[in-house]
Amino acid sequence: MSLEEFQRAIVDLVASPELCLSFRAEPGKFLERYELTDVERRRLSAVNRQRGMSTNCSLYRSNRITPIYTLLPLTCFVLGDVLGTEMEGYWRSEEFVDRQFLLEIERFGEHIRRRMRSGVLSIPVLGEVLNFELAWNALNVGPRNRVPAESRLLTFTHEPRELFRRLEARDPLPYRLPRGEFFVLLRALDGSIETTVLDADAARDLL
Amino acid sequence: MSRLDLAGVPGAPAAFESVRPLGVGLMYNPAVPGFLEDHLDAIDFLEITSDMFWTDRGPGSAQRFEDLESWTRVLDGIAADRPVVAHNVGLSIGSANRFDVEYLGQIKRWQERYRFPWHSDHLSFSQILDARGRDRAAGMALPLPFDEQVLQLVAGRVARVREAIPVPFLLENGVSYLEIPEQEMTEPAFLNRLTKESGCGLLLDLHNLHTNSRNYGADPLAFLEELDFDPVVEIHVAGGNEFAGMYTDAHSGPCPEPVWELLDYVLPRTRNLCGITFEFHDSYYGQLGPEGLRAQLDRARRAWTSERRP
Numbered sequence: 471m472s473l474e475e476f477q478r479a480i481v482d483l484v485a486s487p488e489l490c491l492s493f494r495a496e497p498g499k500f501l502e503r504y505e506l507t508d509v510e511r512r513r514l515s516a517v518n519r520q521r522g523m524s525t526n527c528s529l530y531r532s533n534r535i536t537p538i539y540t541l542l543p544l545t546c547f548v549l550g551d552v553l554g555t556e557m558e559g560y561w562r563s564e565e566f567v568d569r570q571f572l573l574e575i576e577r578f579g580e581h582i583r584r585r586m587r588s589g590v591l592s593i594p595v596l597g598e599v600l601n602f603e604l605a606w607n608a609l610n611v612g613p614r615n616r617v618p619a620e621s622r623l624l625t626f627t628h629e630p631r632e633l634f635r636r637l638e639a640r641d642p643l644p645y646r647l648p649r650g651e652f653f654v655l656l657r658a659l660d661g662s663i664e665t666t667v668l669d670a671d672a673a674r675d676l677l
Numbered sequence: 678m679s680r681l682d683l684a685g686v687p688g689a690p691a692a693f694e695s696v697r698p699l700g701v702g703l704m705y706n707p708a709v710p711g712f713l714e715d716h717l718d719a720i721d722f723l724e725i726t727s728d729m730f731w732t733d734r735g736p737g738s739a740q741r742f743e744d745l746e747s748w749t750r751v752l753d754g755i756a757a758d759r760p761v762v763a764h765n766v767g768l769s770i771g772s773a774n775r776f777d778v779e780y781l782g783q784i785k786r787w788q789e790r791y792r793f794p795w796h797s798d799h800l801s802f803s804q805i806l807d808a809r810g811r812d813r814a815a816g817m818a819l820p821l822p823f824d825e826q827v828l829q830l831v832a833g834r835v836a837r838v839r840e841a842i843p844v845p846f847l848l849e850n851g852v853s854y855l856e857i858p859e860q861e862m863t864e865p866a867f868l869n870r871l872t873k874e875s876g877c878g879l880l881l882d883l884h885n886l887h888t889n890s891r892n893y894g895a896d897p898l899a900f901l902e903e904l905d906f907d908p909v910v911e912i913h914v915a916g917g918n919e920f921a922g923m924y925t926d927a928h929s930g931p932c933p934e935p936v937w938e939l940l941d942y943v944l945p946r947t948r949n950l951c952g953i954t955f956e957f958h959d960s961y962y963g964q965l966g967p968e969g970l971r972a973q974l975d976r977a978r979r980a981w982t983s984e985r986r987p
Contacts, residue, residue: 473773473826473827473830474773474774474805476773476822477772477773477774477802477805477819478805478807478808480815480819480855481805481813481815481816481819484815484816484817484819485816509859512858512859513822513857513858513859516856516857516858517855517856517857520854520855520856521922521923522853522854522855522856522892522923523854523855524921524922525854525920525921525922525923525925526817526819526854526855528920528921529816529817529854529920529921529925530815530816530817533816533817534816565807565811565813566813566814566815566816567735567811567812567813567814568733568735568804568812568814570732570733570734572732573732573733573734610747611732611745611746611747611748
């Protein structure tokens with residue numbers, strides 16, 4: 471039981487620089503949360519004062535950001551100045567379950583959607599860009615060469631070609647884009663993802 | 678040809694396959710397939726982190742593991758030309774309150790698929806069950822105290838791995854940015870007892886040793902002088918850099934000269950060594966370049982061939 475508690479305490483500390491600071495300020499309050507031996511209490515007090523604890527906290531944050539920043543670069547760009555706030559909020563609401571990149575971006579995507587539904591996030595193109603990147607990633611690692619090909623049909627309310635041209639150029643938001651009902655078909659074909667903008671009739675045929 | 682004979686250990690299968698020395702290996706990352714198109718002759722084997730090639734929906738999930746087909750296709754192509762060895766990250770062998778039997782089953786399936794001559798993981802913990810019994814990631818490999826209790830815990834887990842998968846299982850000495858006080862054993866003493874009592878082999882990561890020594894002002898040769906080299910089956914070399922106040926095992930390009938010197942010291946003492954593997958992170962490939970990567974592998978090969986191995 472004791473080693474289990476010791477490991478839980480270290481994991482808690484690495485995940486939270488704030489907790490490391492409060493442990494330094496009020497050691498008794500932190501330690502009473504765990505069933506520890508005297509040796510383990512001394513060990514935790516010692517490692518929490520080491521510079522390596524800061525390194526671990528930084529590595530933890532770097533490791534959590536990596537899948538989101540790597541696989542959702544345009545979503546991160548669209549979030550812009552609120553990215554840091556949203557990332558912190560996501561980390562507070564969702565414990566780090568695993569290091570599976572695809573599952574982590576799906577969980578982050580659901581967090582962003584909740585924030586959009588609640589009205590906290592109201593960036594016009596955010597939902598479309600997020601849906602596009604999640605779909606693209608899901609197809610990119612999924613089975614290939616299936617007949618018919620694996621595909622996703624996405625709906626846009628902003629003209630997608632111009633939207634992605636400006637995003638790829640990292641033009642600062644907001645954009646003035648033609649509004650309407652647009653459709654983008656993603657298909658996983660031999661080694662790549664084919665992206666096609668469809669008109670409404672073609673999209674309805676697919677549906 | 679050396680033979681890794683780890684039989685006769687309590688809990689171990691009656692016999693082990695002999696392990697053929699392979700030579701120089703390269704840790705897989707997304708930059709590697711492009712490099713190997715022109716430099717396949719630079720390596721004798723490919724090392725993979727198997728976990729990169731599947732999605733894992735977590736313990737108890739229906740269809741928990743799903744292969745990433747676009748990745749496995751690339752791997753299959755390389756595996757047709759070179760042996761593949763596994764260096765995994767998901768076992769979390771030192772977790773006090775969890776041991777993931779489903780994950781072990783997945784490693785077994787992959788060993789059968791790619792015929793790994795050996796497989797390895799890290800002597801650390803990276804996953805725990807939280808107070809409500811849910812899986813939780815530590816976010817990195819965290820150190821274990823070198824205590825008798827931990828030794829018994831890990832040795833018991835090693836026995837289960839060895840029962841499940843009939844090729845040698847190695848544990849890698851870890852890098853740690855925390856210095857746990859009042860430990861019952863030194864790290865090499867712990868490794869010596871663990872390998873002897875559990876029958877696992879040792880993946881000696883010389884850059885981890887260099888990193889720990891540099892951060893804590895320790896003498897890496899003192900570590901090596903205390904270490905039993907017979908269980909050493911594989912060696913890792915890599916590069917690192919400064920991050921957040923410490924030198925880290927970032928796999929950030931060329932292997933530093935002191936690590937090559939450690940390799941020169943170790944090689945004559947390792948009679949069961951089967952491979953030297955260079956690790957780098959793909960985000961540094963732009964700086965390293967194909968010529969730079971080739972130079973690292975060629976240097977490892979010179980060390981390998983000059984010491985003993987044809």
